[in-house]
Structures are given as structure tokens and as C-alpha cells.
Amino acid sequence: MSLSNVQKKQYRLIGHALNPVVMIAGNGLTEAVLTEIDRALEDHELxxxxxxxxxxxxxxxxxxxxSKIMKCEIVQTIGKxxxxYRKALEPNPKLSNLLR
Structure with a gap:
């Protein structure tokens, strides 16, 4: 599920306007954090x-x-x-950051 350079560029443009939906601190990748990331990826894709x-x-x-646990692609990392990105099984046009 590797993204092409054109797709990465397009997703970076979309991602520029997004705010972080999950914050990971000292406790690391807890079960609750992974559940929230999974839900966010299924709803928003990016x-x-x-x-x-x-x-x-x-x-x-x-x-x-x-990335490995959630089976998603790393589009970009800047600082922290x-x-x-992970394609949703059933994309919702009202929630997906790619279909809006």
C-alpha cells in the first residue's frame, strides 16, 4: 500500500490545514490511544x-x-x-478529509 510521490504531495497539501487529532505523551502507545487513532483513521482517512x-x-x-500497528502510511513527519493515511473501508464523505 505504498503511496506515490504525487499522492504524498496531494495529501501533504490537504494535511497542512489539519490539526492533530491525537496527542501521544509520556505513556506512549496505550490501548486507548491506539483505539482513538484507529477510529480517527477510519473516519477521516488522513x-x-x-x-x-x-x-x-x-x-x-x-x-x-x-504506522506498523495501525497498518497505515506515514505521509510526512515534521518535528513532533x-x-x-489509511484508506477507510467505507469512506464517509462528511467525515473524510480526502472527500470534502
């Missing part, structure tokens, strides 16, 4: 997640682990914010 962790190495590992 979401921003803020990783409020100071250590860059740990933060990049958490971003990669989130990551942009994730």
Missing part, C-alpha cells in the same frame, strides 16, 4: 498525530511503530507531528 516526546530517536521509533 490524520495528524502529535508525539510530545523530547527524544528524537524514541519519537521516530514510536511513529514507525504506530506525523501525518498518517
Amino acid at each position: 490524520i495528524k498525530v502529535r508525539f510530545s516526546i523530547m527524544d528524537r530517536e524514541v519519537r521516530s521509533d514510536l511513529i514507525a511503530e504506530t 507531528v506525523a501525518l498518517f
